[in-house]
Amino acid sequence: MASKQFKNIYLNDFVTLVGPLEKESHLKKYNLIMDDYYYGEKTFEQAEIKMQKSVIDQLLKQNSLKNADISLLVGGDLTNQIAITSYSAKNYNFPFLGLYSACATFVESLIVAATFVESGCKKVIGVTSSHNLTAEKQFRYPIEYGAPRPHTATFTTTGAISTLISKKESKLKIESATIGTPVDMGISDANNMGAVMAPAAASTLMLHLTELKRDINYYDLILTGDLGCVGAKILEDYLLTNYNIKMKKYLDAGCELFLNSQETYAGGSGPACLPLVFFNKILTTKKYKKILLIATGALHSVALVNQANPIPGIAHAISLEVL
Amino acid sequence: MASKQFKNIYLNDFVTLVGPLEKESHLKKYNLIMDDYYYGEKTFEQAEIKMQKSVIDQLLKQNSLKNADISLLVGGDLTNQIAITSYSAKNYNFPFLGLYSACATFVESLIVAATFVESGCKKVIGVTSSHNLTAEKQFRYPIEYGAPRPHTATFTTTGAISTLISKKESKLKIESATIGTPVDMGISDANNMGAVMAPAAASTLMLHLTELKRDINYYDLILTGDLGCVGAKILEDYLLTNYNIKMKKYLDAGCELFLNSQETYAGGSGPACLPLVFFNKILTTKKYKKILLIATGALHSVALVNQANPIPGIAHAISLEVL
Numbered sequence: 342m343a344s345k346q347f348k349n350i351y352l353n354d355f356v357t358l359v360g361p362l363e364k365e366s367h368l369k370k371y372n373l374i375m376d377d378y379y380y381g382e383k384t385f386e387q388a389e390i391k392m393q394k395s396v397i398d399q400l401l402k403q404n405s406l407k408n409a410d411i412s413l414l415v416g417g418d419l420t421n422q423i424a425i426t427s428y429s430a431k432n433y434n435f436p437f438l439g440l441y442s443a444c445a446t447f448v449e450s451l452i453v454a455a456t457f458v459e460s461g462c463k464k465v466i467g468v469t470s471s472h473n474l475t476a477e478k479q480f481r482y483p484i485e486y487g488a489p490r491p492h493t494a495t496f497t498t499t500g501a502i503s504t505l506i507s508k509k510e511s512k513l514k515i516e517s518a519t520i521g522t523p524v525d526m527g528i529s530d531a532n533n534m535g536a537v538m539a540p541a542a543a544s545t546l547m548l549h550l551t552e553l554k555r556d557i558n559y560y561d562l563i564l565t566g567d568l569g570c571v572g573a574k575i576l577e578d579y580l581l582t583n584y585n586i587k588m589k590k591y592l593d594a595g596c597e598l599f600l601n602s603q604e605t606y607a608g609g610s611g612p613a614c615l616p617l618v619f620f621n622k623i624l625t626t627k628k629y630k631k632i633l634l635i636a637t638g639a640l641h642s643v644a645l646v647n648q649a650n651p652i653p654g655i656a657h658a659i660s661l662e663v664l
Numbered sequence: 665m666a667s668k669q670f671k672n673i674y675l676n677d678f679v680t681l682v683g684p685l686e687k688e689s690h691l692k693k694y695n696l697i698m699d700d701y702y703y704g705e706k707t708f709e710q711a712e713i714k715m716q717k718s719v720i721d722q723l724l725k726q727n728s729l730k731n732a733d734i735s736l737l738v739g740g741d742l743t744n745q746i747a748i749t750s751y752s753a754k755n756y757n758f759p760f761l762g763l764y765s766a767c768a769t770f771v772e773s774l775i776v777a778a779t780f781v782e783s784g785c786k787k788v789i790g791v792t793s794s795h796n797l798t799a800e801k802q803f804r805y806p807i808e809y810g811a812p813r814p815h816t817a818t819f820t821t822t823g824a825i826s827t828l829i830s831k832k833e834s835k836l837k838i839e840s841a842t843i844g845t846p847v848d849m850g851i852s853d854a855n856n857m858g859a860v861m862a863p864a865a866a867s868t869l870m871l872h873l874t875e876l877k878r879d880i881n882y883y884d885l886i887l888t889g890d891l892g893c894v895g896a897k898i899l900e901d902y903l904l905t906n907y908n909i910k911m912k913k914y915l916d917a918g919c920e921l922f923l924n925s926q927e928t929y930a931g932g933s934g935p936a937c938l939p940l941v942f943f944n945k946i947l948t949t950k951k952y953k954k955i956l957l958i959a960t961g962a963l964h965s966v967a968l969v970n971q972a973n974p975i976p977g978i979a980h981a982i983s984l985e986v987l
Contacts, residue, residue, distance in 0.1 A: 342735060343759040345784055384971055412665060413843060421744040423764050424965030427846055431963075431976040436666035436843035438772060439764040439963075441746050449761060453776065459783050461668055479967075520736060520759035523750055640754075640762075642747030644802075648707055653754040 360499025535572020683822025858895020
């Protein structure tokens with residue numbers, strides 16, 4: 342079984358921070374803003390560390406929590422050796438487990454947090470972030486090079502998110518989850534992550550529905566992220582062709598984030614993309630009760646792509662209920 | 665509480681693979697050997713992927729397990745985006761959670777595996793590896809450059825390890841664990857990882873003893889790794905000076921692995937180091953019943969070290985009982 346159901350585990354609170362482009366996007370409401378990519382620091386990496394620190398500090402503050410109240414910090418980011426998360430973690434005295442599922446790291450952090458709460462941890466914080474300029478220079482080119490981008494390329498979201506998970510009852514219940522399997526469809530184009538990840542999203546969705554004996558209409562909304570507009574269309578076609586499933590109540594976070602005028606090609610990506618759209622756009626509508634988040638990740642490594650290996654995708658799903 | 669006790673969780677079996685230098689070292693007994701650093705592949709990265717695949721395949725084989733019998737694969741490695749583990753994971757149909765704690769990843773994988781077994785997963789595999797030549801070129805220099813190394817430098821171990829964790833009773837019990845906190849002592853020398861990690865090992869050890877109300881003599885052996893001979897001495901001095909604790913039944917895996925004649929300076933390192941020494945040297949002596957493994961990791965990132973940031977260390981502990 343890749344899926345499990347949780348009893349009495351809740352997402353009590355969250356803090357979101359948005360970057361310069363994201364604050365002008367479709368997002369409705371957020372906690373913190375950074376007006377430029379340096380965020381008062383000397384390097385983009387230091388800026389991203391500060392982003393994570395800001396959302397953790399604010400989460401502690403608005404819940405009147407001290408360092409000693411936190412049993413565990415789990416999280417990760419896109420940088421090599423998840424350095425951003427490690428360096429932000431060292432500001433606190435929290436036990437820390439580093440996680441990595443590329444852009445699916447947010448949902449991995451919720452699954453691991455919920456499981457540790459289930460097994461006795463009292464209060465767990467999940468953290469993740471992405472920063473357009475740390476990610477682009479690491480995975481592709483420094484943007485100062487002005488490399489042309491194809492229409493399939495997505496724009497790495499700049500943002501950070503902290504979440505607080507415990508057994509204390511609150512309005513957002515963590516109901517069940519499905520841990521994904523890496524899926525390799527032979528695609529090696531680092532500018533077409535939607536195509537890499539869509540089959541992984543399909544695999545995890547089908548596993549979730551099958552193992553938990555649910556129909557696709559069980560959910561009021563299925564929100565994938567960050568396939569982007571190209572990848573979302575591939576997922577819809579793939580499910581229709583292979584499983585005869587027509588996605589009706591479906592959105593992709595990558596496609597929902599930016600305005601057309603922001604010229605982000607196929608939309609947003611990065612581990613911050615799905616949680617920003619979920620917390621700052623979907624939840625604010627108050628339209629949905631049962632939501633399945635399917636976070637997608639491209640397990641992209643520059644070293645292995647340069648050796649002409651295809652990129653595997655992965656997707657982790659978590660079912661949240663708005664009470 | 666950073667510590668937790670487990671009930672009825674066992675490490676049922678393991679497979680180890682050793683590299684060219686490791687097979688000539690102090691290790692007594694191992695399952696698989698690679699005679700050269702390419703292991704029949706074209707690149708070192710492909711060799712390391714094959715190393716992980718070999719230990720997982722062998723674990724499945726010697727336990728007569730099929731792919732579908734495995735509930736979860738957890739693990740990680742030193743390469744950027746833990747690419748080795750992701751690429752070896754895609755050979756199977758296992759749900760997969762990627763982890764990263766640098767050289768402490770082995771114990772992180774045991775803690776996460778044990779917690780998921782406790783919460784209902786039936787059989788979990790943990791995997792980790794390191795390869796001297798993928799690690800050295802990524803973190804320092806390609807060894808072909810012949811860069812001189814100081815006496816504090818350790819030699820990244822080449823090896824891979826798979827473990828099988830479940831509730832089925834067997835001879836090795838996972839008794840308790842302590843999740844570490846990142847510790848930053850201001851050291852930025854990427855050739856002195858022992859000094860980076862020793863304070864983290866001390867912090868986790870003291871937390872473990874305090875929270876579980878145990879005396880240091882509770883254990884028949886405390887095995888750290890991979891501090892190396894320089895780092896192990898720092899840990900001993902640090903504990904004596906700060907806590908008035910004299911380490912009597914203590915070994916460090918980095919210091920126990922290689923022969924003096926192998927000229928590895930301060931000893932072995934890498935996430936494979938501790939498990940190789942534990943499974944292939946310590947366990948074979950049959951001398952110890954209660955063993956505390958403290959895996960240490962340097963949360964080293966080339967990008968952040970190049971920006972003159974110190975390197976934080978982390979250490980995770982797991983208590984194993986030989987029944």
